[in-house]
Amino acid sequence: MKILIVNDDGIEAPAILQLAKWARKLGEVVVVAPRVEQSGKSQSVLLKEFFSVEERDLAEGIRAYAVDSTPADCVRYGLNALGEKFDLVLSGINRGLNIGAELMYSGTAGAATEAVFQGVKALALSSKMSYYDRAVSQMDRIYDYIVKHDLFALNDFYNINIPENPDGRIRITKQGKFRYGDAHEKAGENLVSIPLGPRLYEPVPGGEYDIDAVMEGIISITPVTLERTNLEVYGKLCNLIAE
Numbered sequence: 110m111k112i113l114i115v116n117d118d119g120i121e122a123p124a125i126l127q128l129a130k131w132a133r134k135l136g137e138v139v140v141v142a143p144r145v146e147q148s149g150k151s152q153s154v155l156l157k158e159f160f161s162v163e164e165r166d167l168a169e170g171i172r173a174y175a176v177d178s179t180p181a182d183c184v185r186y187g188l189n190a191l192g193e194k195f196d197l198v199l200s201g202i203n204r205g206l207n208i209g210a211e212l213m214y215s216g217t218a219g220a221a222t223e224a225v226f227q228g229v230k231a232l233a234l235s236s237k238m239s240y241y242d243r244a245v246s247q248m249d250r251i252y253d254y255i256v257k258h259d260l261f262a263l264n265d266f267y268n269i270n271i272p273e274n275p276d277g278r279i280r281i282t283k284q285g286k287f288r289y290g291d292a293h294e295k296a297g298e299n300l301v302s303i304p305l306g307p308r309l310y311e312p313v314p315g316g317e318y319d320i321d322a323v324m325e326g327i328i329s330i331t332p333v334t335l336e337r338t339n340l341e342v343y344g345k346l347c348n349l350i351a352e
Contacts, residue, residue, distance in 0.1 A: 110136030113187045113195045113229070117180040117203065117216025119146045120165060120173065124202040127245040128234070129171050132199060135252075139195075140165075140173035141187035143180060143216075148205075150179045152219035162186060180220035188227045198224035201234030204241045206270050208319045208329070209285035218268055218333070225265045225335055233333075236271040237323070244271045251328060254279050264332040270319055276326040284331055285313075285320035 112132050116125045120142035132138045144163070160178040167173035176183045180200065188195060203217040212218050221231035232255075236244035251269060254260075260267060268284075316322055319329040 110196045111194065112136055112138050113184070113198045113224075114138060114140045114142070115180055115183045115187065115198065115200050115220045116142050117147045117150060117200075117220065119143050120167070120175045122146075122204065124204065124236075124241060124244065126167060128199060128202050128248070129173075130168065131245050131248045133170065136196070138171050139187065139191070139193070140167055140171060141176060141183045141191075142173070143183060144175040144177045147179050147216045149214050150181070150216040150219060151214055152181045152222050153179050154181050154185065154223075155179070162190075180216040181223040184220050184223040184227065188224070188229060195229055198229050198231040199234065200224070200231060201236075202241070202244045202271075203233075203235035205235065205238050206272075206323060207233065207235040207268060208270050208323060212268060212284055212331075212333070221266055221268070222333075222335060230261050230265045231267075233266070233268045234271070235269070237273040240271060240273040240275075247271050247275060247328065251279065251330075254330070260330070260332075264334070266333045266335070268319070268329075268331045268333050270323050270329040270331075272323040272326050272328065274326060275328050278327045280316065280322045280327045280329060282319040282322050282329045282331045283317055284333070285318035 114129050116122055125142055129138050129140050155178050163175045165173040165175050176186055200217045200220040207215040207217055217235055218233045221233040224231035313321055319331050322329040
């Protein structure tokens with residue numbers, strides 16, 4: 110197996126090296142990551158601008174490249190410019206959870222989405238900040254679960270969140286629902302800052318959503334689809350409207 114590893118925290122983030130070292134037990138590993146942090150970039154790419162690529166000495170036996178662009182561009186470079194065939198893309202381990210609506214903003218998830226666009230299966234991996242340095246310790250259990258249940262036979266992209274001090278359980282979940290209470294702050298004439306405020310969220314009984322699972326100490330695995338069509342509405346409209 111040949112594995113491409115990316116992230117959005119930047120090539121200097123410690124968890125990408127930890128993940129790369131773990132992934133070597135699965136096969137050959139190549140790291141292509143942003144030169145600097147690119148959190149919140151989703152699946153954005155540079156369309157006309159040039160960007161620099163620099164080979165890095167990350168660890169013995171692991172080729173690594175620092176890309177001065179977004180996580181999605183790292184995937185595009187790794188899959189298309191290196192002239193090599195990859196079997197799997199691992200994105201992360203992100204410093205901070207990517208649950209619920211955060212999936213839409215996340216550069217970690219954006220890189221995994223780009224991988225699937227390019228025809229390669231992908232995992233987006235995130236952890237609670239307080240557990241970030243230890244999250245890789247859960248990778249054996251997570252990957253064994255994926256293989257045991259043959260998850261990639263059913264879907265190409267899974268978003269995985271690792272809570273603080275996981276209790277040993279892994280659960281298949283849906284993408285949760287919440288929004289941020291953003292605060293708009295003026296910082297001078299024509300300048301404004303829009304920091305993310307607190308999550309506005311109410312627990313949903315049953316634990317079927319990623320947020321609820323993580324709050325219970327359960328590792329959450331969410332199958333993600335790239336299809337943006339509301340298929341339920343599409344079917345209803347096709348039945349109601351005669352062409």
